[in-house]
Amino acid sequence: MEEAFQQLKDGILYVNPSKEQKSATIFLSESKSSWICIEWLSDDLVAYATNQYQNLFAIHPVERGKVVMYSEEVDSPRWHRSYLHQPERQPSRKTSYMYSGIEHYEDLSLPVLFQKFMDALNEKENANKYNQVIVNWYANGKDYIAQHSDCQEGMIPNTGITLVTLCEDENFPRELRITPKNLKNERNDNLYRHVNIKLKHGCLLTMHGETQKKFRHGVPKDFNNPTSRISLTFRMFQ
Numbered sequence: 493m494e495e496a497f498q499q500l501k502d503g504i505l506y507v508n509p510s511k512e513q514k515s516a517t518i519f520l521s522e523s524k525s526s527w528i529c530i531e532w533l534s535d536d537l538v539a540y541a542t543n544q545y546q547n548l549f550a551i552h553p554v555e556r557g558k559v560v561m562y563s564e565e566v567d568s569p570r571w572h573r574s575y576l577h578q579p580e581r582q583p584s585r586k587t588s589y590m591y592s593g594i595e596h597y598e599d600l601s602l603p604v605l606f607q608k609f610m611d612a613l614n615e616k617e618n619a620n621k622y623n624q625v626i627v628n629w630y631a632n633g634k635d636y637i638a639q640h641s642d643c644q645e646g647m648i649p650n651t652g653i654t655l656v657t658l659c660e661d662e663n664f665p666r667e668l669r670i671t672p673k674n675l676k677n678e679r680n681d682n683l684y685r686h687v688n689i690k691l692k693h694g695c696l697l698t699m700h701g702e703t704q705k706k707f708r709h710g711v712p713k714d715f716n717n718p719t720s721r722i723s724l725t726f727r728m729f730q
């Protein structure tokens with residue numbers, strides 16, 4: 493039997509998105525200032541992603557590279573690359589996860605195989621368009637992205653950050669965990685201790701409002717998962 497779309501247990505909200513529900517909004521805070529939306533790629537695009545999956549995976553860089561996490565330069569536990577608009581990395585700001593690491597690439601063009609995803613997302617946008625993409629390639633459940641919040645410097649205000657998930661095997665979705673931050677001079681009005689969302693093949697998850705200010709997100713290790721995953725994260729820069 494399919495699990496319910498949302499289940500609350502011991503203060504943790506478990507979300508198991510279903511294609512039956514074309515779009516769902518989940519508020520993270522009492523004030524409704526932070527929320528996520530879950531939607532789906534079209535059936536045609538999911539079919540394209542399934543057929544091209546191995547080619548999409550093969551695009552990952554040779555080296556895993558380094559990222560800055562909590563002031564430290566560390567080896568990345570996945571492959572990643574940023575394409576198109578390149579926000580300036582400011583070494584003085586050591587606390588933020590800055591856009592896919594510290595490597596410098598001359599060619600920032602988006603590989604043609606990924607263009608369809610960008611076009612599909614931008615087709616639905618009017619005032620502003622997505623103009624930056626970070627792709628993460630996870631070899632299996634040992635690869636992960638640690639809890640972090642995204643730096644929004646230079647982004648168009650009030651625009652969301654959208655994650656697209658592609659799975660090698662749809663029976664092995666990874667999970668996005670969203671956890672509240674301890675805020676400095678303010679109470680965090682988070683509704684849940686954590687929110688755990690299954691990232692299914694073809695799902696789109698957009699983080700809105702004060703999600704980055706009040707919450708962290710990450711994809712934890714999942715040692716029972718032998719399969720790979722690709723995520724594309726889209727942002728709108730000025």
Ligand SMILES: O=C(O)CCC(=O)C(=O)O
Nearest residue numbers: 626628637655711723725
């Ligand atoms: O792989 C994912 O879905 C998460 C990616 C992410 O959090 C990021 O690139 O900031």
